[in-house]
Amino acid sequence: MNKISFYNWMPARSGLTCLILILLISIFPLSAFSWDGLDYDAGDYIEINDSDRPSIKPGILIQLECSEAVIVAGVLHDTFEDTTVRLEQIKEIFGSAVADLVEAASEPEKSDKWENRKKHTIEHLKTLPHNAVILALADKLDNIRSIREDYERVADELWKRFNSPKEQQQWYYEALVDVFSKRLIGDKCISLVDCFRIDVKSVFG
Numbered sequence: 001m002n003k004i005s006f007y008n009w010m011p012a013r014s015g016l017t018c019l020i021l022i023l024l025i026s027i028f029p030l031s032a033f034s035w036d037g038l039d040y041d042a043g044d045y046i047e048i049n050d051s052d053r054p055s056i057k058p059g060i061l062i063q064l065e066c067s068e069a070v071i072v073a074g075v076l077h078d079t080f081e082d083t084t085v086r087l088e089q090i091k092e093i094f095g096s097a098v099a100d101l102v103e104a105a106s107e108p109e110k111s112d113k114w115e116n117r118k119k120h121t122i123e124h125l126k127t128l129p130h131n132a133v134i135l136a137l138a139d140k141l142d143n144i145r146s147i148r149e150d151y152e153r154v155a156d157e158l159w160k161r162f163n164s165p166k167e168q169q170q171w172y173y174e175a176l177v178d179v180f181s182k183r184l185i186g187d188k189c190i191s192l193v194d195c196f197r198i199d200v201k202s203v204f205g
Contacts (some may be wrong), residue, residue: 026156038090060138064188071133073101074138080105105131105139114164133183137192140176144199151203171205 004186057074066074072094079085080102091099105128107117125136159166176198184193 022166046139057135057138057142060141060192061135064134064192067131069095069097070100070135072098073105073135076102077105077135077139082127093195101132105135106129112171115168118175122172122175122179125176128183133180134189137180137196140173140180141189141192141196143175143201144196144203145204148199148203166204173200173204176200 057077058071061074062072076085076090076098078095080087080090087099087103087110090102106122108120110117112120125133128136147158150161155164159169162169177193177200178192180196
């Protein structure tokens, strides 16, 4: 398998998966949902220029030749976590396989404390099905890339945008590196794990 450029948004594969993504964008425009009062969560973090940058998750999942269900779940994951869209709606339109992946890769109730939610995520990743771990890795890589890009612009001013301090963010992302490295060892995603590790290192040192 050739080396993958994981930061390339344009999908490397055409066909059914690309058609599905186009249909998803048409069926689920973000403007149709209520985002008022909801944070885009990369650790309770609102990205500075989020509206200008498309998510890299679908491109990553397509280049990894994941199943259509995983790719569609990658598109819908943030929609479920950060808007009023319900899991039942996703299941009705896209089926149980997609809904199950979206649910598996999502955090528990956000009313819980940040630290409790992140500890739950780390423990949950240790037992998730393989496809759900890949989806979670693509999601976290998308998050850390956003943080890295903003850190390069504003340096330590960045941490004022979080609801938890830099030290806790560092603990969380380094714990993610550890669990992804163990779950995906020898996997086709090893290059993706390396990308994630490099970005975490670049942000936290």
